[in-house]
Amino acid sequence: MTVRQVTMPIHDNAANVGVQAESVHGDITVYFLPPGAGPEEKLRVGVNYLNGGMPSKAGELIYDVLMSGHTSSEAWFHWLLAVISGRTLRQLSEEDIAKLSAARSRLPLHRQDIWADGLRVISRLLDALGSQQAELRQLVRKELAGLDPLLREKIVRHLQLFLSGPVEDEMWTVSVAEARNAQRANGRSERVWRFFYPAPANPRARKPVPAATTGWDVALAVVATAVAATAAGWLCWVILTSGRVVPTVALLLSIGAGYLCAVHGAAWRFNVERRRAKDAMHRLPQQRKAAPSGGFANRVDRLFKQYAGRYVPDRVDRSEWLNVTAGIRRHLRDEIVEAYRETRVSDKEIAWLIRHRVGDLKTRWTNGTLWAYRKQLRTPIRTRALVVLSGLVAAACWLLVIATAVPQKPLTAIAATVVLLVAAWPALRGWSRIVLEARRSAADQAEYDQRMADSWAAHERWTRKLDSKPEDAEMAAWLDCDCRLLIDKAMAHYKLCPTDVIAYAVIEAPAKPYMKRGRVRNGPWRYGRYELLVFLLTPDGVRQMSAQLDFEQATFHNLRRANYRFEAVAAVRVAESDKHARTFELALVNGELTAVNVTEASTDKLQEGESPLTLSAAALDASGLTTTLHVLEGVAAEGKEWIQRERQRGRKREEGFISAIRDLLD
Structure with a gap:
């Protein structure tokens, strides 16, 4: 059984099919970093990237801030979330662990502010990794409940994939509750459509013809x-x-x-x-x-x-x-x-x-x-x-x-x-x-x-x-809530709890025709309709659920389910065009093919100063494709044995990472 990640040409000329409302908000600069920006500005933009669901870029910017000497507890808190967000312990690179080890002596734990409180809660969560102590689990829940709501939402959102063991069940319960409360918060159904419309141009009319007499x-x-x-x-x-x-x-x-x-x-x-x-x-x-x-x-x-x-x-x-x-x-x-x-x-x-x-x-x-x-x-x-x-x-x-x-x-x-x-x-x-x-x-x-x-x-x-259109971070947060609830729906259907799931991944792709799309400068496209694919890896095989999401109304439609053994996965492919549009394909040995256009061409609707490569990276970061590939490529390559081998390969890295984090936070 083989796994192939290939690059092949695909067509971009259908990228705008079905678009009726479209905007690029060039006047919104949440992801714009002016030349010569200082640490405060870099931190602000880095946090915006994290809130917008693009942790990789956020981690780069905030790490530069820390290395420049701006070592506030707020910067440490957001950098730690950026490193962990959307990843499992085994997905962390040696470079990430090295950065954590080198930075452990610089954390200002003596400060008394809400960001330091957040760091201490993360420390407690890490202490609970692999622990079976009910008292520790109750303490984690209590400390999370007592945390500032903004920080609690950030931790719950970004540490979903990271935690495992009994603490995962506790975190997932909190995460789903938070998602249900936040999914329609802040007038989502009344405000989402505004994001897809550009700022109105000033009115014009045909000017009157002057009197023709000379x-x-x-x-x-x-x-x-x-x-x-x-x-x-x-x-x-x-x-x-x-x-x-x-x-x-x-x-x-x-x-x-x-x-x-x-x-x-x-x-x-x-x-x-x-x-x-x-x-x-x-x-x-x-x-x-x-x-x-x-x-x-x-x-x-x-x-x-x-x-x-x-x-x-x-x-x-x-x-x-x-x-x-x-x-x-x-x-x-x-x-x-x-x-x-x-x-x-x-x-x-x-x-x-x-x-x-x-x-x-x-x-x-x-x-x-x-x-x-x-x-x-x-x-x-x-x-x-x-x-x-x-x-x-x-x-x-x-x-x-x-x-x-x-x-x-x-x-x-x-x-x-x-x-x-x-x-x-x-x-x-x-x-x-x-x-x-x-x-x-x-x-x-x-x-x-x-x-x-x-x-x-x-x-x-x-x-x-x-004026009341949502910010890009709100759009990303609502989409994250939708994904969490779809994952929970899939778990409930298959009668699984988080500890029964070895790993999971979600792909967020535009559903054609999506009718509406919009983005802010340097940000990824947000759509009126999404195609969401959830993959749950269990000891018995892969559980897959897909659904179309009406983003404005926060409703799921056309739910589809599939179950297959690890050995049934024939290939996982990603096709990327010259314009950086990407298509994900999952092929089974019986010939069934799941194909999804994950990201669109990044050369479309460019604003002055925007880079196609930067936009492509932002779209890829926000799509969930990287995590999905990490999970499914291993399954396609090694079958069921991948689970045990991955655990063996990752155990040493997990121990080193947890040790580095605890040295950093304790």
């Missing part, structure tokens, strides 16, 4: 107006000097009628053009070429379709809602694509804005204001009648003025009339365009300001909602 347009209108006014003034002078009353009254009446026609006519035309533009936004667009698949515009398209399908108004046919709002949704989509295309903002960072836009669309549909602009821009009949009537009156009055002036000054009156008609048209057209553009620009600016105010309010609401 200085040349104004100059042309002024010149045309001056020429027309000169011609009209000469005709008025002829009428006034004639001394005739009716033409003079008609002249004065034309001025008032012309003013009313111009003012209300401009408002009427503005309403017509404004409504036409609004209607164009709501009109179903002509068939256009679809945005390139995978591009920013295509992803924005998908989000609009997703939220439009989700936010269907009550008691409204879905197809009607989608068809009627297709035009305005296309307009909103084009606006967002245009506003963010040249930025480095991802579609996930503006999903809140798309959701807000579609939600606002639903609200306006529900309260009947989606087409309210039509009523607002409808010119009253009275106003339209006034424009028509005043225009007719002005025209009639000017005809009377011209008819009166021509007989008195035939040549000059005709010339003035021609000049007036020629100049009046560009003057009216020019001033109409200037006034309408000014009003259009002002209206666009008002709508833009209102839209941005609404968007900033929505941004603030979403930001406040995400």
